[in-house]
Amino acid sequence: MNTRITGTIGIAAVLLLFGSCKNNKETGESYLTITPTETLPMEASEGTGTLTIETNLPTWDFAIEEGKAWCTAAKGANNTLTVKADYNRSETERSAVITVTGTPNGREPITRTVTVVQAATVNQGAVLLERTPYYEKYPDELISKATGDKTTVTSSVIPLYFYGWGINNDHRFTLDFPAAGGPTYRRAILSYRMGGMNAGPHEYDYTTMLFVKDKRNGEWFELVRAITPYGGSFDAGWEKYFYFDVTDYLPMLTGTTEFRIYFDGDWGGPSSTGRRHTATLTFDLYEGEPERNPVWAAKVYDSHVNDNTGYRRWGYGFSGDDDIENDTHMGLRNFTVPEGVKTIEMKVTITGYGHDQGRFPDRTGYQVRNAAEFDSNTYTVTVNGKKAAYPGTIFVKCGKNYAQAGTCYYDRANFCPGNPAITHYWQLLEVPQEGGGGMALNLDLERFISSFSGPKANDGVASYFVEVDLFGFDR
Known part of the structure; x- marks a missing residue:
């Protein structure tokens, strides 16, 4: 008797055990799991x-933490979710929670979460700063700690047209x-006003480059690069303002100061009555105690001096002096950093x-998507042999651009028509201290093999306007 009872209990226990572990896929119960x-x-x-995602629910969806x-x-295919993370340029780990939700028919939703954890960057060589390249409203927050008077210096309205081949023909004032x-x-x-004259701005988007001359060494440094809009839908009264923090250039903005403008379109000549872009410059100087003093400036690369073609850019696969991969253009550069320079920032456009x-x-x-105009490229920064943890990207999304009479919403290689180009500011982490010293710097573009063969014209081939400068500060 006892033996039979014990056996019966044993069988029930085994059946109960198997029932509790039965796969829910076999029972028809709703399930949702995530791996990892x-x-x-x-x-x-990046x-x-x-x-x-494993589930027997007919549909599922996901949401990412705000x-x-x-x-x-x-x-993706086969119930997968492809997660993409941008470069984490910070030295702090970051995370985001993804919630996956499935809804059984007539029952409460089933939710599961997974946390995406991205490692921190170990910065070396250089780090990209979160510095706004330009503003669409006057940046009052930047001048909030100014304590004295404001001095304003304004240019005349400058008509923009092709001034001629070579830098000696640029518009000077x-x-x-x-x-x-x-x-x-x-x-x-600097308040930079875009405008139009005659019937209004020109129909096409062109490159405008504004340079200032440094009296200390005679070098020309690019202040602003701006792309004109597709202006065919604007009248002569159209205008748009952009604002730039040019505090780093204060040692150059003293006394009588020379400027130069390059413009790569509108071949109508100075007396043309056709549609024409204009630029007007207004500098506001606010008195007060400086946050830091710019005590040194040096050029790294400058395609603007390329007088061979007049287009001021270097391209892939050109023969001779115009080849962007030629070390005479973009290669290793050595600098002697003077005593008193505590920090160095590099400006890349x-x-x-x-x-x-x-x-x-x-x-x-x-x-490839029509390189270089409609395609991205990258560059790697190396300082004293130490490579930055991530590259700089030559690309900008134009989906939120303002309406114009052209392809103003197409993403492009760092310019949206009717807007300034994006400038990157890098802080160099390998700065000689106590008496200054040597520093080696290199920017290396991603490899590209041109589809053009033989002698190449600048039209069509992937090419780039390049301006890279260093600014040293006393703190």
């Missing part, structure tokens, strides 16, 4: 990861600033042109 189950680790560099623009995701040795200035803001159907050999399976 808790966290998806990612490196600091990359992707995959989440596998305020995590660096993390994106998209559904002077403006009178307060003499050196006078009040100290905390901030300098690169814009691309041409509809080259060549290829980026290091991008597997990549389809």
Whole structure:
């Protein structure tokens, strides 16, 4: 009797045990699981990861924690979720929660979460600063700590047209600033007005480059690069303002100061009555205690001095002096940093042109999108042999651009028609201290093989306007 009872209990227990562990796929119960189950680790560099969703629900969807623009995701084949993270330029780890939700028929939703954890960057060589390249409203927050008077210096309205081949034919003018040795200035803001004349702005988007001459060494430094709009839908009264923090240039903005403008379009000549772009410059100098003093400036690369073609840019695959990969253009540069320089920032402005159907050999399976004008490129910064943890990207999305009479919404190689080009500001981490010293610097563009062969004209081939400068500060 006892034996039989014990056996019966044993069988029931076994049946109960198997019932509790039965796969819910077999029972028809709703289920939703994610693999990995808790966290998806990612490196600091840009990359992707995959989440596998297992469910018997007819539909499922996902949401990413608000305020995590660096993390994106998209559904893939076979119930997968492809997660993409941008470069984490910070030295702090960051995370974002992804919630996956499935809804059974007539029942409460089932939710599961996974946390994307991206490692911090170990910065070396240089770090890209989160510095606004330009403003669309007057940046009052920048001048809030100014304590003294404001001095304003304004140019006349400058008609923009093709002034001629070579830098000696650029439009030159002077403006009178307060003499050196006078009040100290905390901030300098440049208001850049785009406008039109005759019937209004020209129909096409062209490059405008504004340079200022440094009296200390005779070098020309680019202040602003701006792209004119597709102006065919604007009348003569149209105008648009952009604002730039040009405080770093204060040592150059003293006394009678020389400027130069290059413009690569509108061949109508000075007396043309056709549609024409204009530019007007207004400098506001605000007195006060400087946050830091710019004590040194040096040029790294400058395609503007390329007088061979007049277009002021270097291209891939050109023969001889115009080849952008020639070390005489973009290669290793050595500098002697003077005593008293505590920090150095590098200003990089690169814009691309041409509809080259060549290829980026290091991008597997990549389809070129009219390089360089409508395609991205990257550059790597190396200081004293130490490579920055991530590259700079030569690209900008124009989807939110203001309406114009042309392809104003197309993403491009760092210019949107009717807007300034984006400038990158890097802080160099390998700065000689105590008495100054040597510093080696290199910017290396991603490899590209042009589709053009033989002697190449500047039209069509992937080419870039390049301006890279250094500014040293006393703190």
